[in-house]
Amino acid sequence: DVKVTQSSRYLVKRTGEKVFLECVQDMDHENMFWYRQDPGLGLRLIYFSYDVKMKEKGDIPEGYSVSREKKERFSLILESASTNQTSMYLCASSHGTSGAGEQFFGPGTRLTVL
């Protein structure tokens, strides 16, 4: 059974803290993605990676960075968390070097920044 796991289901942090969200996939997928999901806005792409140590900005990268040191792991970093980063964060992965293909999603991390 294919799997994308995320390090936490729920997280509460304070404004200004550095936050790490971890994502691991066991499908040997080349592509990995970080989205945030907000009511009425759907999924918005923050960053994606199509290979180890490669990263590309998505639609809303401001305030975020990412790291992909190993193929199976893709980390999202909030350098200094702010209240407007309170959201549901979804990680996904997909196979292939061209096109989006089918994406497999983790269960999400609901982050609250106080």
Added chain:
Amino acid sequence: GEDVEQSLFLSVREGDSSVINCTYTDSSSTYLYWYKQEPGAGLQLLTYIFSNMDMKQDQRLTVLLNKKDKHLSLRIADTQTGDSAIYFCAETGDYKLSFGAGTTVTVRA
């Protein structure tokens, strides 16, 4: 995604058909997808259609594609309570998908 539009809510009676509509803008999209998100879970691929097809049927699901109007629809026959979820349509671009805002489907008895 601002390039993919869906209505936000749909209420349907159990046993009736549900129709969820979506419009997209990228005519070069190779595939168009429907994802389902159940409460408290991530998204799961429900079905997809290749851009050179008009229709695809998969058990209770029927996908219709009108390329000229850039309109995609998902019909769920005999809607059940387990179909209550958020449904997202998505179009492909290089390396990434663009998602609509999601349609919340509520099934009432």
